[in-house]
Amino acid sequence: MTKQQFWKNGVSGSTKGLVIAGGVISLLCGGLNVLTFISYLSMGYMSNAIFVALDMVVFLALGLGLLLARSRVCAVIVGVWYFIGRILILAMSNISYFTIALSIIFIGLYVMGIIGTFNFHKEYNQMMFDNTNNQNNNYDNYTPYQ
Numbered sequence: 001m002t003k004q005q006f007w008k009n010g011v012s013g014s015t016k017g018l019v020i021a022g023g024v025i026s027l028l029c030g031g032l033n034v035l036t037f038i039s040y041l042s043m044g045y046m047s048n049a050i051f052v053a054l055d056m057v058v059f060l061a062l063g064l065g066l067l068l069a070r071s072r073v074c075a076v077i078v079g080v081w082y083f084i085g086r087i088l089i090l091a092m093s094n095i096s097y098f099t100i101a102l103s104i105i106f107i108g109l110y111v112m113g114i115i116g117t118f119n120f121h122k123e124y125n126q127m128m129f130d131n132t133n134n135q136n137n138n139y140d141n142y143t144p145y146q
Contacts, residue, residue, distance in 0.1 A: 001128075001131070006124050006127060007070065007120075010123070010124075011120055011124075015116050015119040015123060016116075017116070018113060018116025019067070019070055019120055020067070021109050021113055022075055022109060022113010022114065022116055022117070023063050023064075023066040023067030023113060024063075024067075025063075025106055025109040025113070026059050026060075026063025026066055026067075026078050026113070027063040029082065029106070030056055030057075030058075030060035031060075033052055033053075033059060034056055037052045037053050040052055058081055062075075062081070066113055070116075070117050070120045072114070075110075075116075075117040075118075076114055078113075079107070079111065079113065082107065083107060083110075
């Protein structure tokens with residue numbers, strides 16, 4: 001059974017939800033960076049637009065890697081990338097309590113994505129181990145790892 005087939009038929013619902021939460025928040029951050037990039041270009045802030053473009057590409061690429069490939073590496077890198085970015089913004093500017101609260105929520109969603117990708121691979125490896133030890137290799141009777 002491939003990982004794609006396992007994602008459709010064998011993975012637990014909670015793991016799917018965790019992975020999707022991390023991927024969607026990455027794509028949301030990437031989308032917000034697209035809007036910021038366009039506004040910076042329209043105002044003529046080219047030096048800022050370059051950094052926003054880098055941020056935009058990182059979030060969108062890693063978000064797609066998290067959603068499409070369930071990549072643990074993408075999940076960890078995008079979570080760390082967001083966390084470092086928030087620390088830099090906090091150090092360089094005076095931000096509101098709302099921004100801090102929103103950042104904490106986003107960090108929580110990234111952590112959920114990281115946990116989800118690790119759970120996905122754990123469940124997949126458990127299924128593969130169980131099926132190699134099982135002589136009939138019948139995937140239809142597989143129940144997700146609990």
